[in-house]
Amino acid sequence: MTRSSNLEAEPLFISACYCKPTSRTPVWIMRQAGRYLPEYRKIRSQVDFLTLTKTPDLAAEVTLQPIRRFDLDAAILFSDIMTPVEGMGVGMEFNPGPIVSEPIRTASQIDALRVPDADENVPFVAETIKIIRQELPSTIPLIGFAGAPFTLFTYLVEGQGSKTFSQARSFLFSEPELSLRILEKLTDVMIQYLRTQAQAGAQALMIFDSWAGLLSVEDYRAFAYPSVCRIIKSLGHLDIPLIYFPNQGASLLGTVKDCGADVVGIDWRTSLSAAREVLGSEVAVQGNLDPMALFSSKKDLGSKIDNVLKQGGSGPGHIFNLGHGIDRMTDPDRVAFLVERVRERSQAYML
């Protein structure tokens, strides 16, 4: 019996990251600690977002909230991809997304960007991770994370979230050398930041490339991919699973398959079977239910979950997740339904 119970001494989530056979498909949810939970909103009614990310007791509490409520197979640090960027000397606020006080668009601004030591930059993150690890059961690993350099670049240059990121994209093309200098510095900072998280106790690391899908394949290869590869290579010695999520990256997977990540996150536009075809059997996939499917009737939601399990189950190495962060209007009961469904049904779909 290949799916023997002794394999389970390693947490299910970790085994799946390494494409080992598991007794069922592990499940966690992007942005599982967040506004759809009343217990999260209660804390947020007392502190602002930035304070929450920087206060270890509160950030740990918020990280643990969804673990107490649902049978999830992984926790993810509550933080923001912009958190380590502030220490580079970039002023910002959140309303609700990040707003950079002075968008980075000149050589002198780039020169002034600092590459701070992570311990000094974000001491509260290591502290938060230590608290979480004390509270989490040993079967539930903690995922640390960072933004991918290109995604952080889009916010730094654009100054805020945007439908099109026209400023960031026109800067990329009009100033390719300056752009690469920003990307280099961001890469240096993220390597340190992720390493610090692992040293503090994170048992897997995820790189969110939320805006990778803004780029053509050629420009992705020129501007976004090299920094992701450098991060992954620099963290290889940590010997923990590394997850890369190139959001809306349908056309990028042929490139992404060689980045060295153990797991590739797939948004809901690409079917897991199509992703597996491109990525091959050595890379695990994570995803990819459309978050909005949680607004369907339970009957429809059930079919949609089964469909993801079916496509993901075509080999070992599937971690069930949404294809993007959960929407803040989601009913927590639907999340409970989802987690239970994956736990009950996944084995039937495994090859």
Added chain:
Amino acid sequence: MTRSSNLEAEPLFISACYCKPTSRTPVWIMRQAGRYLPEYRKIRSQVDFLTLTKTPDLAAEVTLQPIRRFDLDAAILFSDIMTPVEGMGVGMEFNPGPIVSEPIRTASQIDALRVPDADENVPFVAETIKIIRQELPSTIPLIGFAGAPFTLFTYLVEGQGSKTFSQARSFLFSEPELSLRILEKLTDVMIQYLRTQAQAGAQALMIFDSWAGLLSVEDYRAFAYPSVCRIIKSLGHLDIPLIYFPNQGASLLGTVKDCGADVVGIDWRTSLSAAREVLGSEVAVQGNLDPMALFSSKKDLGSKIDNVLKQGGSGPGHIFNLGHGIDRMTDPDRVAFLVERVRERSQAYML
């Protein structure tokens, strides 16, 4: 000689739509009539957007502006995808994108949506087309267009443009039957609207599915694709090229190839060679330079144009275009450079 000059009695653009060999690659630019042109901004300083779309002399003038300035191979009607929707009884304004006064989210609102006769709904559109056709040289065809029903649906339900269209997407899943009723009515209106444009003199028709990329393949097949197929089938007897643009549709092309369109528009995320592999040799491709490439140095822009020509030239049936509408900050000189480059270089890349 297969590329004989007598083929050119038919406008280059039309031949390319039908995958016939042409002496060079035709070129036009999405949103070529628009804010990046000083002559357009001059007119807009005198009238608001809605008035401009509804005043035949002015809409015709704006349509012709880029034709006078650049050696383009096609003109496209100046209008907005929401123009025919207003006559369904939907109040809206533009600021600058469409804002629907009362988003459609109830059965009674859907029942109240009218399916007006196109002549009565948008008489100014046929009038505009007639004026343009009188002015345009016979070598330059006029493209009419409409929004795809799913894309119009997202605006009607969301109420305005959005990064995520959460309201529209959650409505789609929570109310699939009501959603299909909205889509049916929109399809009926668009069929009439496009037919009216052809009867008035439009020599090709394009369907813009700007938000097709919000959907997984399964949901695209359930909600967006059937209406596109019905439109194309209903217009087949017109015997003019039909172009379908599923924006950000990398994962949808395997479905799209059977929709019956003569030409499929490809955004810049998917390479034309990858698109051709999925679409086969019977369907022409249109695209797909990243609009932001126009902010590159001329040297870099030249290489990027050549790369699109190379990938598009792997068979007959390529219409050069951007992969999305031109950005309003674009320098018109870069557009002149682009058009000249395509005219000069394209033959070298044709198989």
